[in-house]
Amino acid sequence: MLTQQEIGDHLDLSQAEVSKLMAELGIDWRVVDLAEIRIAYIRKLRGVASGHRSHDGMDLTRERVLTEKIDREMKQLALAEKRGQLVNVNQLEPELLQMVGAFKAELFARDDKLRAELEALYGIEVDPQLLEDHTRATLKQLARYDAEHQSAAEASSDGAGAGGQDDDDGLGGGEAAHVG
Numbered sequence: 001m002l003t004q005q006e007i008g009d010h011l012d013l014s015q016a017e018v019s020k021l022m023a024e025l026g027i028d029w030r031v032v033d034l035a036e037i038r039i040a041y042i043r044k045l046r047g048v049a050s051g052h053r054s055h056d057g058m059d060l061t062r063e064r065v066l067t068e069k070i071d072r073e074m075k076q077l078a079l080a081e082k083r084g085q086l087v088n089v090n091q092l093e094p095e096l097l098q099m100v101g102a103f104k105a106e107l108f109a110r111d112d113k114l115r116a117e118l119e120a121l122y123g124i125e126v127d128p129q130l131l132e133d134h135t136r137a138t139l140k141q142l143a144r145y146d147a148e149h150q151s152a153a154e155a156s157s158d159g160a161g162a163g164g165q166d167d168d169d170g171l172g173g174g175e176a177a178h179v180g
Helices: 004-011 015-025 034-049 060-082 089-122 128-144 152-158
Strands: none
Touching: 004 015, 004 034, 015 034, 089 128
């Protein structure tokens, strides 16, 4: 059986360097012969010398490929932004919240208009709370809808969705709406 000192003498390394090398190479020096250790060590040195591996064993070619991929993706995003194909969510969110607020106000105003029109045209008095309840139910349903995770039919049938709503209909206050 070899000793780490014998391996070190053969490879011109200290015993501590041999111990570290065996761990890096994943070699159990107690069960392999000196030729296998020498070949693994030479291959490691060649990899470092060719620029494919760093001294600590990192695959430099792979790292370069990953860096190039990220650079390419960043350039593609910059190009898409210049072409107007990207929207900054932080800039869009206030406008969307304002639009949702206006939509909500318009729905509630529609209830009053509808009630007044039914009275004027047909002489039918409609309980304003009835219309408002239907509007609130619709708004609650829209607040639960998440286009990325489910269709509108699924949202209406299972009632699952976002919790923690600020008001009765879930579309008011400071809550952000998901845009899919």
